[in-house]
Amino acid sequence: MWGQFFKNAELEKMVDQDLSRLYPEHGSYFQTSICQGILRRILLLWCLRHPECGYRQGMHELLAPLLYVLHVDVQRLSEVRKVYEHHFNDKFDDMSFPESNLVCNYKSLKLATEIEDDANTSQESAAKSSSLDDLDPEIHSIVLLTDAYGAEGELGIVLSERFMEHDAYCMFDALMGGACGDVAMAEYFSPSPCIGSNTGLPPVIEASSAFYHLLSIVDSSLYSHLVELGVEPQYFALRWLRVLFGREFLLEDLLIIWDEIFASDNKRSASSAEDEEFSFKVLRSPRGAFIAAMAVSMLLHLRSSLLATETATSCLQRLLNFPENVDVKKLIAKAKSLQSLALDTSISCPAPAAAIFDRSKSASVRGHSLSSGSISPRTPLNLLPESYWEERWRVLHKEEAQRSSTEKYSSSGKKRLSERVKLNLGRADSCPSALKIKSGKRDSRASVRRSLLEDLSRELGLEEDLEKEGYAEADSQKDCFSGEAPVQERVLLEDTSKEISIKKGVGSVVGETSVSGHTGSEENSPDFSASTSPCSSRANDDENYLERSSVASNSSIDQDNVEADSEEPCVGMHNDPAIPVSDTMSHTSEKPEFNADATGKQLGGTKDRKLLLGKFQWLWKFAKNAGEGTSEKGGHSEASKSPTVHNNQNNVPVSSSVDRYSISSGETVDKNVMGTLKNLGQSMLENIQVIESVLQQDRNQVGSLENLSRNNLVGKGQVTAVAALKELRKISNLLSEM
């Protein structure tokens, strides 16, 4: 008896404490004594009726928006009443129900029900003269709905302040208990796994794993980045899910999101019912799927800034401080497009978790895209075992502390950073080019640029899901087929995803740019540089492509050195789609010529390389790694090395600047960083100019050759590209101003 008493007292105290801290910035409504009273009674009553749950922090923030909506509706109605007084002559409310029957069971209820009636009694109204039909349609419908004798029912009764508290309770109860549906918010506050869970995890943790799983399918590069950093989903998802994103958005925005959430059916979808064993609980119903999709959509919104982080700390900081000024509609649209995918996902869960954390990243990532494209065999849930995070944490904690110091002071830190960025780009869109095999500095620059571009192009394309999926599929298809008939395949792809390829074309141009200028002149192929993505150096890639892509998977697995440039194989895989058909066609005929050219250069190139080696230890390392990666390929090694050599040669003009970097890095640390950034910006600007001029040229020659047939599409792509360039310009300006 007394135990219960004290328990309740404690509960009250807890509830009061949280309510006093509820939406302090919205003080006007939520902090009023009326509102506080209602919230308090509802929460206490609910908690007493659900002793197994009790009160958990956050519940009050699930209830508050519900009450707010009711309150706003009632207010609106009474406002309309006040103004259009004479239309409400059927004073239904005046018939005055015996108050004691209706007003729930709260004796302490002190609602100002009179307010509503006041509206009826005050006979002065400006709108008196207007007839019903003159009213604005919205008001009109309100009036009609309020007609107590109307067929539509009685808005006046439904939206009465008398029932507000009651309604809020019922809504809250339904939300918490799920109302026979699948998503019951109360579960997210419970520490123990719920019935029917396959994972044995607390529901909120399971749900966060579920949306990580969804992310892994939608955007594996972002997913692996987060996993690499050891960012466990519950760090931020706990809050996201428990208050249904209430802390991440402004109340107005939140209500829009909730509308979407509640508009989704909460019933378990039929198809997944049979597959319970393999699915996340949250993904079984459309509503749960939408919640997960919303979370993923939010992650994607932060994508670029998340990918730019190198430590769990900075990454989490961004996740825990979701930007306020977001376009909610966009987020929702994205989430909606992901929703069906999420539902499907719950049925087929591809890619066993462990595979992702192998050293052979590109291989596993490829496996990923393959499996999402095709019907995959059922595998157990994509859940990271606790031990993984544990292990990851150990490693990362040490690394993070070290890296944060090293990267500022030495070039190797930079390298690692760029390495990381690159890894994360993994399968990603704007592909690394062969020219990546350069000196470390150039490399890091290129990769940053690439990551920027990737994000840009992503934003610009605003990825209809289809497009993306198609792309993923295309990629994987490519991996399968390119060995046999790369050209046809390319043609096919070109047709299906022209815009993408153009985007990628731009990406690769930027990746190569400064060099491409030289190569263009060296190899005298003006016709190439005239096409959308001009880099004639690609001719080299092109011929190496076959060999390299065929061994790409081997080498990527073989590489165990983290410092090693695991990009090399990726180049083989991803470089290819960047080549527009027009190029490819003409290249194929000229291949032999280039071959000779390349091998010829190799001789000269090696000398160059040796020279450079003396200067840059790390370049040597780099080259060596590339060599090692290819040496296993025996006969192919020559061919695949040629781009390296080729680059070195082209790099000679660049090398002076590289030289400067390496020297200064030994001396003035901060200057170096700033200098690097400045240079980065400047080189970016240069590169942009190159692209722009190329695009300009291209526009003039649009009429020629195959381009004619694709005139329109190319034009469209160009517009996108130009827009992308403008953005790039801004970025580079920013950088060089630093």
Added chain:
Amino acid sequence: MSISRRRTLLKVVILGDSGVGKTSLMNQYVHNKFSQQYKATIGADFVTKEIQMEDRLVTLQIWDTAGQERFQSLGVAFYRGADCCVLVYDVNVLKSFDTLDNWHDEFLKQANPVDPSSFPFILLGNKVDIDGGNSRVVSEKKAKEWCLSRGNIPYFETSAKEAYNVDAAFLCVAKTALANEHDQDIYFQNIPEAVSETEQRGGGCAC
């Protein structure tokens, strides 16, 4: 090698009953701000602060946890690898002091540190400003006794509102955690694997 040694990341977890002022303390320390308007923390939140300690640049990663959160639902993730645990109670609320034992023991259970007996804790008695100290129910003496019984935990009386003792408290947090980390370094060096890893990294710095 010597450069990287100078920079350290420390994970600090703040625990204590709901409403004792964990979030306020954290924000006072990091942002030098105090607000009456903090919302209840859901799950956990965190901030970072860099401080210079002797020759080292220390990054404090301060995790603010929800006071009501029972450990199991927050998940072991939040406690994993903590370098220091800050226990907070409200000097005006007896219950928040009584539950310290519980927080202390549960933390050790969840975080599972290498050496529980020497794991660095710090106790903060917050809100000493309220009512000029007239409403306080836990005396400094009582708190210090508790600290002594728990392996001589450092104790600070603070006021997040008036920024009283907050900096000093967190400086102590950093120092204690660093000292503990140093011990661990020595411990780790006995493991060949760890040594070789750092050596590799050292080589990377040199070039």
